[in-house]
Every structure is written in C-alpha cells, then in structure tokens.
Amino acid sequence: VRALFVFILVLSSIAFSENKLSNGHMEFGDGGWYLWVNPDGKGKASMKIKQGYGTQGSIGARVQVDAVDATNWHVQFQVPDWIAEKGKNYRLSYKARSEAKKIIHTAIMGGAPGWEYVDGADAPLNNSWQEFSQEFEAHRGGFKQMRVHLFLTQKGVYYFDDFYIEEVAPPDTIWYSEADSRIEQIRKGDFKIKVTDKEGNPLINQKLKVKLSRHAFPFGTALNLNVDSDEERWYRKTATDLFWEGVTENAFKWPEYEHKKNKPNRKYLKEYTDFALKHGWTLRGHALEWGIEKYGFDQHWARQGSCEEYRKHLKNRIDRDLKEYKGLFQEYDVWNEVFHEPAIFNRCGWDLLDSSFHWAHRADPTAVLYVNEYQVVSSGGTETYFEIIKGLLDRGVPVQGIGVQCHFNGKKIIPALIKSRLDRLGELGLPIKVTEFDIGDHIEGLGVSEEEQAILMERFIRTAFSHPKVQGLLFWGFWDNRHWLKNGGIFRADRSPKPAVAAIKKLWSGWSTQKEIQTDSQGFAEFRGFFGTYELEIANQKGKLGLLKSGEYFWKNSR
C-alpha cells in the first residue's frame, strides 16, 4: 500500500505537477468530485465517473440533468477543493461537451465555511469536446479554500474532463502605476500648426492660444430620453456637462423601435439623433438585434414565423434603418450578446450572424460595426468571445469593433486582470470599446458606498483610458431615476451628484490641454497635447481645428 501511495505521489508530481487540482483528469475515479442538487429546489440530476466518458476514451464525468429549477445555481457539478495563495492569479481550464447545444456557467467560489462568488464565465457547449479557460484573481476577500462550481441550467447530458488550475503571472501592478505616463504617450500628439491670414500670409511672432475643447477619445453614456419637462432639461444638460458620446439605451432595440410591423417609432428615435446633432455628439445604435428570449423579444412579430421569414424581416430591418440613419449613427451593435444568447442562431443557423454584418456593411459602409458582450472583461469569458470574433474575421465578415459591456456587478475592479483580458481581445486587431460600464448588482443595487463607487470608477476609467486598444468608454446611464440598476447612477434620484461625479470631472480636467504659444518667423507654432478638437485664438481671432494625429496643420485665419 505504501509503495502504491509513493508511486501515485511521484506520478502526480511529475505528470500534473502544476495542476492545483488533485485528480483533475479523473484518472483516480470520482474522488473529490460532487454533483450537488439543491434539496429545496426542483432540480433532478445524476452523475457517473467512469472509463469512456472522458477525453480520448479516458475516465471522465457524465452528468444527466432530468429537471431544472428556475434559479441557475440549483444543479452544480463541483470540482475538488483546492488551496489558493494570497495575491496570486490562476487560470482554470477544462474540457466539456453536451449532447445538444447548451450554455453552462462556471463559477469560481471562495470559502469556507460560507461560499462566495469570486468570478465566473459562461461556456457554450456542443457535441464535441471543447476547452474553456479563464484567468482570475483568487483572493477576493482573502479566501484560501477555493472551488469551481459548474451551474447546469438546462436538461440533458453533459460530459466533463481535464480540469486544470495553474498559477499564472502575478498581477501586473506596475502596469497600472504607469497609467499616467502611458496616457501621455498614447493619447497625445505633437502638433505643428501654420497660422496664416485669409490671404495665406503667415502670422509671425504672435501669441497663439490653444485649448482642447473635446477629446478624440469618446466618453459617453446610454441615453434614456423623455418628453420635455424641467426634469428632462436637467437630464439633458447633465449629460452634456459630463459626456460627448451617446448610445440609445432602449429606443433602437428592434421590438421597441418597430413594435408593430412597418410602424417604426421614428419620432421617438429622432429625439436621440436631434440631441446628438445639437450637441455635436457621436451616437451608437444599440442594437440591431438581440437573440434574448426575455423582455418580450421572443414575442416580437418578426420572430413569430419561420426562420426564412425571420431572416427576410431582419434583412429588411437592417437595410432600411442603416440607409435611413446613415451619418446619424456612426456605429452599431449589430448583434447584442451573440455569446450569451445563441438560441436563435442554434434554431435558424449561424449564417444569420455573418449575413447581418454583410447586410449592414452594404447598407452603410461608413458605419463601424460592433459585436457587444458582457462578462468578457469584467469577468473571464474572454476566450469564448475571442473565438467568436476570430471566427467572424476568418470568414471575412466585416466586424469592425469589439464592444465589451463591463457591467461589473459586485466584482472587484482589478486593473491587471482587466489589462490581460483587453490584451487578449486586442490581439484580434480591432478597436475595443467599453460600451456599458457600471458597477452595481441587479439585486443589491450599488452594493458599495458612494465613496467606493467613485474610487472604483476612477480606477476603471484610468485603466481603460491608458490601454492602447481601448477607443472609447460609455456608461450605461448616469441617473438613479433612469438607471437599470437601483442606485447604479452617479446622480441620486434627487439629482444631487454622488462623489463619482467630482472624481470623473477631476480626471478629465487633469487630461486637458491649454497653452499659450508663439508663432515663429514663418508662422509655425508647435505643441504637444491630447488628440481632439481645439479652440484656437490669435490676435482676437478664433477658430476650431481637429488634431487627431501628430503632424502639421494649417489654420487659415479669417482676418
């Protein structure tokens, strides 16, 4: 017995020396593996671990779910406990498949005795073995004992094998501490402006004032507009004080925009496009379609017929609206949440996704076409999102931007982890935009103090602004009275600002450029400043100039 024990010890230390999980490959049977079904729920499930159920005919787990409960955590396949070291980062990887397409949720839990959700990601399963992986910081709240729970929310048969937890590079805390110098490098340019009078004669040896009036980097919010009132005027004024890009929160979602066939609500949408024009905002169209089956989307008229009919309606919606709003919307979320809401593709075919982008690109070649997804930067669903976008690019689909929602729920904001996820998506070569930032939870609301909200928001904005692949950041609303999360806004219901407002203003006033320089003997003046639109003034003459990259510019003065 002792010899066998030593043998196993040696074997495991050689073969799986880096795996924090004992028996992650299940080659020692069911030791450590559990199927947990909440005894107070309606879930029914059974598990068997044996030869043939794993990868390449090895030992693996087969879980059969016969009944589910409405709540997602009622049926859990549980990975053996493991011990995390404080302040370290880990990567979980595993292989899974299911007899029909399903989505499971992988929850990384810290304990014990109570178990608390640390991080997690959804994984889309199909009939062939796929590997899923995610990185996370183990030690939120100082947990030591850790576990992985796979939430099984759909009936059917699942197979699992090859669970692996390994330590990865420590959190790059240096990276965040260098944010300001990185911002200095990536968000600024060297500009040389030649100033002339209207005849083209250089204005030499004169004082030139330059002032950044709007960053090239979009900073925005979801808008939820209403009819004119005192409240509405405050809402719009407040938006323009803080932001310079907008996204339609609900007004352009298909069931909202075209509730009845061929009766699009153009009048209401015009409020948004007029608002954007009036204030010189850029505007995102959210979203041409969303596969979700809640919130009345499954009741929408377009989905009531056959797949062929649906396809025809969708093509018409995209073609009609992108032609109509060309120049008014600069970009679109073509499909919202392709990763998390695939049911319609599974039913009607994934070519719907590709075709939608082709239709959109043909209808408005000037619009930037995005995918948009949650839990891909705020938590670890990054790899699955990466693969979806890579697939689109490999097939020549005109996807042009990566939307990362960044609803942080109750999770910590860890710059190093956010960076590594942005880096990974950045490898795809497309701009990344934070499209729906907030930090509250559906149930608990804000979940942190208003002071903590300000700190977290400042940390996140600085993280995103200092990452070279991020090309914009939008909040998902700013006022508690018009926010999808209770207390999720940065203004309270009584319109008073929370501390986050001052923190945000302070950030942007730090990232400003205002200078007085001198034109030389040929009328040139040079300076370094943030990319954006500038107000210029020379000898009481004023003008505007967009300085979007380093180089030489001409400003022909009206004098």
Ligand SMILES: [Ca+2]
């Ligand atoms: Ca195995």
